[in-house]
Structures are given as C-alpha cells and as structure tokens.
Amino acid sequence: xxxNSVSRRDFLKLTGIGLAGLFxxxxxxxxxxxRDQQGRVIYDTVQAFDIPSLNGNxxxxxxxxxxxxxxxxxxGDAEPSYNRVWYRIGDIGYAHSGGIQPVKTIPQAPIAxxxxxxxxxxxxxxxxxxxxxxxxxxSAVYRFYxxxxxxxxxLVYDDNSRPWxxxxxxxxxxxxxxxxxxxxxxxxxxxxxISPNVxxxxxxxxxxxxxxxxxxxxxxRPVFMARAATGAEFSTGKFFTPHGRHFTFHKRPSRHMAAxxxxxxxxxxxxxxxxxxxxEKGVAFHGTYWHNDYGRPRSHGCINLTPQxxxxxxxxxxxxxxxxxxxxxxxxxxxxxxxx
Numbered sequence: 001x002x003x004n005s006v007s008r009r010d011f012l013k014l015t016g017i018g019l020a021g022l023f024x025x026x027x028x029x030x031x032x033x034x035r036d037q038q039g040r041v042i043y044d045t046v047q048a049f050d051i052p053s054l055n056g057n058x059x060x061x062x063x064x065x066x067x068x069x070x071x072x073x074x075x076g077d078a079e080p081s082y083n084r085v086w087y088r089i090g091d092i093g094y095a096h097s098g099g100i101q102p103v104k105t106i107p108q109a110p111i112a113x114x115x116x117x118x119x120x121x122x123x124x125x126x127x128x129x130x131x132x133x134x135x136x137x138x139s140a141v142y143r144f145y146x147x148x149x150x151x152x153x154x155l156v157y158d159d160n161s162r163p164w165x166x167x168x169x170x171x172x173x174x175x176x177x178x179x180x181x182x183x184x185x186x187x188x189x190x191x192x193x194i195s196p197n198v199x200x201x202x203x204x205x206x207x208x209x210x211x212x213x214x215x216x217x218x219x220x221r222p223v224f225m226a227r228a229a230t231g232a233e234f235s236t237g238k239f240f241t242p243h244g245r246h247f248t249f250h251k252r253p254s255r256h257m258a259a260x261x262x263x264x265x266x267x268x269x270x271x272x273x274x275x276x277x278x279x280e281k282g283v284a285f286h287g288t289y290w291h292n293d294y295g296r297p298r299s300h301g302c303i304n305l306t307p308q309x310x311x312x313x314x315x316x317x318x319x320x321x322x323x324x325x326x327x328x329x330x331x332x333x334x335x336x337x338x339x340x
Contacts, residue, residue: 052076082295098293148271171256
C-alpha cells in the first residue's frame with residue numbers, strides 16, 4: 001500500500017474543483033453562475049429548502065425525473081458531513097446534490113454511417129425512452145439516462161421519417177430503439193488511452209474505503225483523484241468492496257447490470273458506463289446515474305464514480321478496449337488496484 005499523503009489542496013487540484021470556482025460561500029453573495037446547467041431529480045422525491053441546509057424551511061418538493069435549472073453550486077452546513085454540496089434551483093431554493101444528477105440537453109444530428117460492428121454512444125439529454133419499435137405509440141421498455149452508454153447498430157426511420165437508432169441490449173440480447181437526436185456517437189479519438197507512454201507497471205489505483213476516494217498514480221505520483229461510493233451493508237447482506245491487490249483485467253464501455261429482486265435491494269440498470277472489473281464476481285469501477293452522493297459506502301461492492309471520473313479511469317487503465325469492440329478480457333493483465 002502506498003504511504004503517500006494527499007493534501008486537501010492536492011485533492012482540489014487533481015479533481016479539477018476549486019473553492020474559488022465551483023464551490024462558493026452561500027453567505028458571500030458571490031455565486032458562480034452555471035450556463036445551461038440542468039439537474040434531474042434522481043430519488044422518488046427531493047426537497048428544496050430556503051437555505052442550503054436540512055434544517056431550513058422546505059420551499060418545494062420535486063418528483064423523480066423532474067428537470068430543474070441548476071443556477072448555483074455552493075457548500076451547505078455541516079450535515080451531511082460526507083457531502084456538503086448543494087444546488088440552487090433558480091428562485092425556488094436549495095436542494096442537496098446527492099439526489100440530483102447534473103445534466104444538459106444537447107440534441108444531436110443523426111448519423112447514418114454506423115460501422116458493421118456497431119458504435120458506442122452516450123445519451124446527451126436528461127433522459128430518453130427506449131422502445132420495442134421505432135414508434136412513439138409502442139411501450140417504453142427502459143428509460144436511458146444522461147451519460148449512460150449504449151451500443152448503436154444502425155439508423156432507421158419511422159413512418160413519419162423521424163430517425164431512430166437501433167440499440168443492442170447486451171444483457172438480454174434485445175433490440176431496442178431510441179430517438180437518434182438523443183444519442184451522441186462517441187468518436188474513436190475520444191476513447192484513446194490516457195498516458196499511453198507510461199509503462200503498465202508504473203500505473204496503479206488506490207481505493208481508500210475509509211476516505212471514499214480513488215487515486216491514480218504514475219510512478220507513485222498522484223495524477224487523478226475522485227470521490228467514490230464503495231460497497232455497503234444492506235438488509236440483504238454485506239457487500240463490502242474486497243480489500244487487497246486486484247487488477248483491471250476485464251473492461252467494458254457499457255453494460256446492462258441487473259441482479260436480485262428489485263423489491264429487496266435488487267437492481268436493473270441499463271447502460272452503466274465505463275466499467276473496469278477487478279474481480280470475477282463483478283466488482284468494478286463504473287459510472288453511476290442512480291445517485292450523485294459520493295463520500296459514503298452505498299454500493300453492492302462496486303466502486304461508484306461520476307460518469308466523467310469513471311471514463312477517465314477506463315481510458316487510463318489497461319488493457320485497452322478497441323474502439324469498436326464491446327469488451328476486453330485479460331485474466332492475468334490489467335492495471336494494479338489496491339483497495340484498503
């Protein structure tokens with residue numbers, strides 16, 4: 001295990017977040033305005049308060065998948081201590097960031113030239129419904145959320161000449177259809193390896209479960225850090241992230257993850273982005289869209305990250321997944337991961 005220490009200043013620098021920028025003092029009156037930034041309510045309900053504090057007066061209640069404007073990001077009071085980030089929702093009040101996913105609405109121009117092997121795409125709007133057929137009258141099968149990733153296999157048009165992408169569901173081997181303007185095809189260059197000239201032995205990840213952070217090292221020098229949410233204990237059992245030395249031997253840019261009974265801590269999550277598995281039982285780094293609440297254990301063993309952080313780790317670690325392939329697997333390869 002590394003004995004390197006990382007200061008608060010290092011943390012802010014490595015994660016690209018500074019108190020003078022994204023986070024501000026709510027009492028200072030000097031707020032950071034966010035252009036075109038929206039938020040999607042993740043939980044069944046989320047309350048807005050007149051101040052960034054759970055002790056404030058409730059000004060409004062939002063329901064799941066409501067889209068709200070995020071006009072400021074600020075630091076609230078001491079609770080919850082692990083995540084003090086709050087969003088201001090226009091003139092309505094402040095909502096805790098844990099239950100709101102930052103999103104944007106960026107419509108895309110449909111692209112007909114899809115490789116025969118398919119192409120990876122990400123949702124570029126707050127959410128879109130995947131249907132059995134390219135027809136708005138057909139039932140929605142799944143709702144795909146912002147920055148989830150999916151495998152596009154073709155472009156088709158409905159009876160009204162509206163474009164839809166054909167999607168391969170990798171879990172159930174289903175074919176679904178999504179409005180083409182809601183998906184951004186990811187260019188090959190965006191998947192290129194980060195630090196390709198750094199030898200495999202010189203790269204290493206640390207997962208510090210007591211601090212709920214992930215740190216990437218090159219030659220024992222920290223180059224990236226992100227807050228995480230690791231394995232937790234639920235009513236159905238203990239799902240702690242396993243300690244010890246692991247390797248990112250199996251990687252996928254997208255995966256439909258599903259297990260258990262949905263009524264008892266089970267899950268059914270299409271399009272989980274940027275997965276780096278570290279155990280044969282499925283423990284992995286991956287992007288998360290069902291919460292935005294990092295800093296405390298809350299997963300079924302995996303290392304939950306923001307989609308942006310998970311993408312960085314996916315691109316930085318070895319082995320490399322070729323741009324038009326859905327996975328790579330090297331049982332005795334990959335980047336070192338120390339969990340403690």
